[in-house]
Amino acid sequence: MTKEELKLLLKIQEIDLEIERVRNRLKKIKEELETLQKDLKFLKGEKEKLLRKKDEFEELRKKLKEEIADAEFQLQRTEERLMAATRDVEYRALLREKAKLEDKILKKSYELDEVEKELEKLSKELEEKIPKIEKEMREIEEEIKDLDFEETLAHNKLHELANKKEDIKKETPEHLVRFYEENKEHFEGLVVVPMEDEACAGCGIKIPSVLLSKIIKENGIEQCPSCGRFVYYKI
Numbered sequence: 001m002t003k004e005e006l007k008l009l010l011k012i013q014e015i016d017l018e019i020e021r022v023r024n025r026l027k028k029i030k031e032e033l034e035t036l037q038k039d040l041k042f043l044k045g046e047k048e049k050l051l052r053k054k055d056e057f058e059e060l061r062k063k064l065k066e067e068i069a070d071a072e073f074q075l076q077r078t079e080e081r082l083m084a085a086t087r088d089v090e091y092r093a094l095l096r097e098k099a100k101l102e103d104k105i106l107k108k109s110y111e112l113d114e115v116e117k118e119l120e121k122l123s124k125e126l127e128e129k130i131p132k133i134e135k136e137m138r139e140i141e142e143e144i145k146d147l148d149f150e151e152t153l154a155h156n157k158l159h160e161l162a163n164k165k166e167d168i169k170k171e172t173p174e175h176l177v178r179f180y181e182e183n184k185e186h187f188e189g190l191v192v193v194p195m196e197d198e199a200c201a202g203c204g205i206k207i208p209s210v211l212l213s214k215i216i217k218e219n220g221i222e223q224c225p226s227c228g229r230f231v232y233y234k235i
Ligand SMILES: [Zn+2]
Pocket: 200, 201, 202, 203, 204, 205, 224, 225, 226, 227, 228, 229
């Protein structure tokens, strides 16, 4: 392998390592987005639950007010009929009806009071909780937007790196590219490695003296006798 060929292989290797980094980041982004979407859904649910509770109480208040108004109207009519009643039986029946209606109004008014109290409590709770929930939702939405943008950039980057790799591959001898592609997985991405402290930077084994002189003195590129990676000294 010549120095020029080594440089090309190193470039391909560097691009592949970068591609790996970008892919890992994309995986992370996807996970982060899933978590954020889940959080957002939960908060939306919480907000809706609170608002629904308020709606239900308001509905109940309306119903009670209508029932009271209706009973008051009936009471008024009963009182009018009482004034006009001439027969004793009729009079007593109307009195009973009057008492029944008064009792109903009293009960419903008590219920209405309770509902009003509950609504007041709920309003305070909403005033406190809703802005907090909405703030949290806005923050999450902002994070999602940023991650979406980063995701787009990462995809563009992958595309760009793939093109760059193809260009360099065209300049590199086919047998070297083949060796690289066939072995990169086995070598965990490092097919071409420098010599460090007279050892292969890939597997760490000391380079035998015969190879050492070839690598250093002749500035050659030799295969590590232990792992099989290409070892170079200086580019
Ligand atoms: Zn080695």
